[in-house]
Amino acid sequence: MKKQTSKQTSYEKKRSRMRRIVGILAAILALLMVGGVILSALPIFAVTKADVDALKKQANDAAAKKKELKKELDGIASDISALDKQIRLLDGQIEAQEEEIEVQNELLEQLTIMIGEKTIELEESEAEQARQYANMKDRVRYMAEHNNTSYLNILLSSDSFSDFLNRLEIIHQISVRDEKLFEQLKAIRDRVAFEKADLEQTKADAEETRAEMEANMKELEAQRAEKVKRLEEAKNAKSAANKAYNDMIEREEKLLDEYKKAAAKLAAQSTYVGGTFMWPLPASNNVVTCKYGMRNHPVTGKYKLHSGVDLRAATGTKVYAANSGTVTTSAYSSAWGNYIIISHGGGVTTLYAHLSKRLVSKGDKVTQGKVIAYSGSTGYSTAPHLHFEIAKNGVTYDPLTEFKGFSYTFK
Numbered sequence: 001m002k003k004q005t006s007k008q009t010s011y012e013k014k015r016s017r018m019r020r021i022v023g024i025l026a027a028i029l030a031l032l033m034v035g036g037v038i039l040s041a042l043p044i045f046a047v048t049k050a051d052v053d054a055l056k057k058q059a060n061d062a063a064a065k066k067k068e069l070k071k072e073l074d075g076i077a078s079d080i081s082a083l084d085k086q087i088r089l090l091d092g093q094i095e096a097q098e099e100e101i102e103v104q105n106e107l108l109e110q111l112t113i114m115i116g117e118k119t120i121e122l123e124e125s126e127a128e129q130a131r132q133y134a135n136m137k138d139r140v141r142y143m144a145e146h147n148n149t150s151y152l153n154i155l156l157s158s159d160s161f162s163d164f165l166n167r168l169e170i171i172h173q174i175s176v177r178d179e180k181l182f183e184q185l186k187a188i189r190d191r192v193a194f195e196k197a198d199l200e201q202t203k204a205d206a207e208e209t210r211a212e213m214e215a216n217m218k219e220l221e222a223q224r225a226e227k228v229k230r231l232e233e234a235k236n237a238k239s240a241a242n243k244a245y246n247d248m249i250e251r252e253e254k255l256l257d258e259y260k261k262a263a264a265k266l267a268a269q270s271t272y273v274g275g276t277f278m279w280p281l282p283a284s285n286n287v288v289t290c291k292y293g294m295r296n297h298p299v300t301g302k303y304k305l306h307s308g309v310d311l312r313a314a315t316g317t318k319v320y321a322a323n324s325g326t327v328t329t330s331a332y333s334s335a336w337g338n339y340i341i342i343s344h345g346g347g348v349t350t351l352y353a354h355l356s357k358r359l360v361s362k363g364d365k366v367t368q369g370k371v372i373a374y375s376g377s378t379g380y381s382t383a384p385h386l387h388f389e390i391a392k393n394g395v396t397y398d399p400l401t402e403f404k405g406f407s408y409t410f411k
């Protein structure tokens with residue numbers, strides 16, 4: 001009895017050491033996966049249900065992360081379109097401001113010309129005034145220098161009183177005329193000076209307005225530069241997020257593939273149920289639209305293995321279990337849409353993808369011919385069809401080799 005216990009302990013020790021090694025390997029694997037590389041995790045050790053579930057969980061986590069990244073991408077895209085809109089709006093405001101400044105410059109040019117003209121006009125009127133003043137001074141000087149032509153002499157040399165009055169009147173009129181003329185010239189000069197001052201004030205106001213416009217323009221341009229910078233940042237963030245998103249899509253696909261292989265390997269540890277496969281659709285749905293083999297994927301465009309056959313089926317067509325077994329997966333993935341995997345024992349599995357509706361759950365036992373789903377076009381699919389796979393120990397092969405007696409046609 002004692003011996004047996006000790007034996008068991010030694011066995012448990014071995015098992016615990018093995019678990020540690022597996023743990024270390026899993027950690028290395030996790031590191032490799034972070035780098036985007038997934039090693040085929042399971043060829044060395046026997047697969048446990050926990051391994052399969054862990055892979056499934058990782059695939060689900062990747063799908064959740066992918067969803068988050070998509071949300072982030074959408075957020076960035078909407079930021080970009082908002083910034084684009086704001087920049088276009090600012091462009092419009094800047095253009096309008098530029099036009100206003102141009103109009104203001106033309107106004108200022110006109111005002112400068114008008115002030116120049118007024119300056120000449122003012123100079124001329126001042127010159128005229130000066131000329132008139134000089135004339136008067138000359139006349140007075142002349143009269144002072146030639147006594148006989150002084151006002152008094154002019155008056156005293158009159159022939160008669162009437163002549164005297166005439167001369168007095170003439171002298172008076174000359175004096176009045178001089179005074180009037182002088183007044184007129186002064187009025188003209190003052191008016192021109194006033195007009196010039198008025199124009200200069202208008203010009204000063206216009207310059208102030210232009211300065212305000214230029215300040216506003218600078219402000220608009222600063223705002224635009226800020227938005228352009230933010231747009232640039234958003235575009236960089238977008239390309240980074242886009243890369244992360246695409247990486248995550250790839251990671252999810254790889255994990256699902258690993259999961260599928262692990263599930264198959266787990267199933268291989270049981271015995272195959274035997275018998276021939278049944279066509280997974282009603283016999284009338286016998287058109288194969290895409291064979292098993294290498295091809296460019298119709299949605300992703302990548303050149304890779306088409307790991308099953310595509311069978312034409314309108315959405316809602318009954319999908320049958322091709323053989324008896326246990327449902328190991330009934331789930332949704334972005335690539336396969338709604339899909340089901342059935343384990344038939346002995347490592348043989350069948351997969352049914354792009355379903356519109358799943359009728360069985362993980363763990364359900366199904367017999368051959370049971371309606372397990374309705375076909376559809378979910379996931380990476382361009383038209384309603386059933387994607388059907390058969391795999392042995394996680395390795396797919398051409399399913400049509402199992403239907404030698406069945407009459408199908410190729411599209």
Ligand SMILES: [Zn+2]
Nearest residue numbers: 308309310387
């Ligand atoms: Zn397919």
